[in-house]
Amino acid sequence: MEVAAAVVAQFDKLKPGQKPQTRSNGDQEWTVLAGVCLVDDQNHTECITFATGVKVVPERARDYSHGTIVMDNHAEMLALRAFNWWILKHIDDDKYFEASEIAGKRRFKSKYSVQLYISEPPCGDASMSYIAQDQPAWKRRKVSEDHDRSEDATGGVARGRAQFDELGVVRTKPGRADSLLSLSKSCSDKLALKQVLGVINSMVSSVVEPIWLEAMVVPESKYVEQDFDRCFNRIDGHRIKVMTTDSEFSYGKHPDKVAAANGVVGVVGGPIETLVHGVKLGSYKKNRAPNPKGQSKFCNWQMWQTYGERISRDNPTKAQNYCEFKESQIERQRLKAHVQKQLGRWVRTGSDDFPLMGTKSATMK
Ligand SMILES: [Zn+2]
Numbered sequence: 001m002e003v004a005a006a007v008v009a010q011f012d013k014l015k016p017g018q019k020p021q022t023r024s025n026g027d028q029e030w031t032v033l034a035g036v037c038l039v040d041d042q043n044h045t046e047c048i049t050f051a052t053g054v055k056v057v058p059e060r061a062r063d064y065s066h067g068t069i070v071m072d073n074h075a076e077m078l079a080l081r082a083f084n085w086w087i088l089k090h091i092d093d094d095k096y097f098e099a100s101e102i103a104g105k106r107r108f109k110s111k112y113s114v115q116l117y118i119s120e121p122p123c124g125d126a127s128m129s130y131i132a133q134d135q136p137a138w139k140r141r142k143v144s145e146d147h148d149r150s151e152d153a154t155g156g157v158a159r160g161r162a163q164f165d166e167l168g169v170v171r172t173k174p175g176r177a178d179s180l181l182s183l184s185k186s187c188s189d190k191l192a193l194k195q196v197l198g199v200i201n202s203m204v205s206s207v208v209e210p211i212w213l214e215a216m217v218v219p220e221s222k223y224v225e226q227d228f229d230r231c232f233n234r235i236d237g238h239r240i241k242v243m244t245t246d247s248e249f250s251y252g253k254h255p256d257k258v259a260a261a262n263g264v265v266g267v268v269g270g271p272i273e274t275l276v277h278g279v280k281l282g283s284y285k286k287n288r289a290p291n292p293k294g295q296s297k298f299c300n301w302q303m304w305q306t307y308g309e310r311i312s313r314d315n316p317t318k319a320q321n322y323c324e325f326k327e328s329q330i331e332r333q334r335l336k337a338h339v340q341k342q343l344g345r346w347v348r349t350g351s352d353d354f355p356l357m358g359t360k361s362a363t364m365k
Pocket residue numbers: 074075122123124173186187188
């Protein structure tokens with residue numbers, strides 16, 4: 001089965017309530033579907049994770065999230081987040097992982113190629129021409145006003161679809177021009193960063209060697225080669241092969257439809273969650289962190305609760321909190337800083353920190 005079909009097959013199994021809805025006023029919702037598949041050396045495709053979603057949580061939620069809210073709910077980022085969870089769950093499974101020469105680490109078997117299906121081109125630079133076909137850029141403000149606004153709030157990064165005529169630049173996630181500020185970078189920019197860091201997050205990278213995204217699969221009808229080339233040639237890193245598919249996602253973007261409020265994130269054979277505002281459906285509280293039952297298994301705090309013990313066993317850390325833990329990965333930080341400098345105008349988000357003490361791993365020591 002090809003990659004797109006394998007992901008769509010997982011989506012098809014969802015309950016009706018987990019799919020985009022027809023609202024009470026008759027509006028039909030659209031969403032983006034993404035999924036991570038492994039393709040082995042016999043060309044056998046296995047879907048590992050899948051997700052839908054087009055929303056992002058405003059930056060100000062980082063003041064109270066403490067790792068309990070999933071900030072970036074775009075489908076491809078959710079699918080990659082769940083893939084990190086899957087890696088930690090399977091790290092000792094000899095089907096997928098083997099011993100590494102690096103002490104305290106495991107290595108993903110080279111017979112597997114990691115491929116990402118997305119039903120739309122990733123937001124940001126890789127989708128600029130495609131978006132331009134049916135959606136106007138935000139109306140440009142007068143230069144002085146535009147400048148003031150971006151300098152104050154975003155340190156100069158292009159917000160969403162603003163500064164539309166600029167190509168090859170770092171952008172924040174798109175959204176309505178009047179929506180609350182998010183400094184979360186576009187999926188194009190985050191995927192470009194993964195050309196150098198790999199798809200594994202800081203928790204996974206302390207116990208697993210880098211894992212590269214080998215290929216991205218997008219619909220042929222929405223693929224603009226020059227946009228993808230420009231976007232992913234901005235930095236020297238691992239080449240992500242772009243492949244196209246004829247299959248169209250039936251709940252995909254359409255000018256007559258509205259963006260779905262909810263998203264779904266799931267691991268095949270594992271947990272499947274419906275998310276809204278970065279927490280499980282029914283658990284959203286305005287300006288407050290969700291209670292533990294409402295937290296996604298895939299949020300940073302819950303990932304540490306589940307796997308911190310395992311991570312600390314193989315790669316002991318002196319870090320007292322999550323940000324310190326990330327900072328202690330010197331080589332990863334160096335690479336990240338290098339890429340961000342190459343891409344330019346990469347504005348950092350708030351820290352969304354949480355203590356590692358008091359978790360299961362800390363009480364183990
Ligand atoms: Zn996106």
